[in-house]
Ligand code: BES
């Protein structure tokens with residue numbers, strides 16, 4: 001491992017420069033205008049994966065954006081780690097809130113990142129984190145220190161729900177056969193407090209359209225006599241939660257797996273300061289479902305949130321208009337055993353039921369994803385524990401995360417293979433927000449930790465076989 005460490009140290013600057021080039025490609029999967037750039041990011045990755053020493057590197061086309069694959073099989077008898085990541089990014093809007101161009105990476109020092117952080121869309125989610133794996137592999141490969149087989153599957157549609165990934169996986173079962181999936185696309189508690197994510201929430205995402213009159217009307221001439229779809233939509237949304245923060249959709253909580261007292265105590269042991277939380281987010285108070293802590297509200301409890309709402313006049317100045325239509329994009333984060341399709345149906349039924357006769361409503365489901373929990377009593381988890389303990393000087397804390405990564409549940413369903421979520425970002429890195437960034441400390445810490453993960457995993461796995 002010493003030679004791997006030396007290799008990393010020697011190549012530090014190049015590792016960073018390459019990531020900066022990767023970050024310059026606007027691989028926004030949600031916007032069809034960027035289709036070519038998404039492909040460009042896949043091409044970039046293909047070249048870098050080949051250079052790093054991976055074999056069979058290939059871009060696989062899908063109905064949507066392509067998947068980049070590569071592998072190094074050193075001995076068929078040894079276990080195989082499948083590295084998963086995504087090279088697509090979220091749209092950077094609102095652009096005016098960025099302090100520098102989202103695709104013109106710059107390095108700046110911050111309080112949380114005194115050694116500097118890279119500011120760019122995708123710096124943390126997930127280009128920076130997936131690229132750690134490419135560089136960690138390069139170091140192991142060049143120093144002849146790869147202790148087991150490795151496969152890379154990097155997709156370009158994670159941020160839009162990984163719609164084509166399941167088809168690809170099912171069609172390529174042999175190619176993708178592995179013993180575990182290793183993913184760096186989550187956070188640690190802070191740079192002195194490592195953690196491993198052991199749960200993710202699922203997702204049901206819908207878009208709603210509320211139509212009132214058949215055209216926009218003068219809000220003086222008609223106002224007061226006709227239902228205003230924007231007002232109606234707001235009332236409908238407001239009615240979907242009660243004063244205790246419980247979601248009112250009948251059946252919504254039906255399948256939620258209750259946690260034991262012991263599990264809840266364990267989850268609440270993770271360090272958390274409400275004061276710091278409020279200060280960082282610029283809020284005077286927290287809110288949420290009664291009877292649960294903020295940690296629980298943001299990880300083990302389901303949610304319903306408006307992600308965007310519009311309709312009527314939103315230009316400069318005032319235009320007096322009673323709009324014909326109103327829209328909202330609504331996400332529901334799901335927890336174990338909730339089923340995204342079932343929740344979408346329950347939402348649709350409820351939304352139609354509560355709509356007054358004065359409007360017409362339409363519900364269009366977007367992508368979904370299943371929740372997942374990963375065990376801690378396995379060699380796969382233990383390897384992360386040991387690797388992080390070595391590089392951080394402190395054992396990681398297992399924590400359940402609030403975000404979603406659809407592949408985790410899907411991979412378990414299709415292959416019966418579990419994932420380890422060993423991410424290195426911080427929740428405060430502003431992923432999906434303006435000024436997303438990723439600490440240089442975190443980037444290099446990841447590159448150092450991954451080879452140790454491989455080492456411990458291979459060792460523990462061979463011991464467990466004996
Ligand atoms: N990397 C995130 C998920 C994440 C972030 C998990 C931080 C835990 C901690 C991922 O790229 C993401 O944003 N996923 C989407 C889901 C998808 C179906 C659009 C999400 O959670 O909104």
Ligand code: MN
Nearest residue numbers: 125126158185
């Ligand atoms: Mn991600």
Ligand code: MN
Nearest residue numbers: 090125159431
């Ligand atoms: Mn994301």
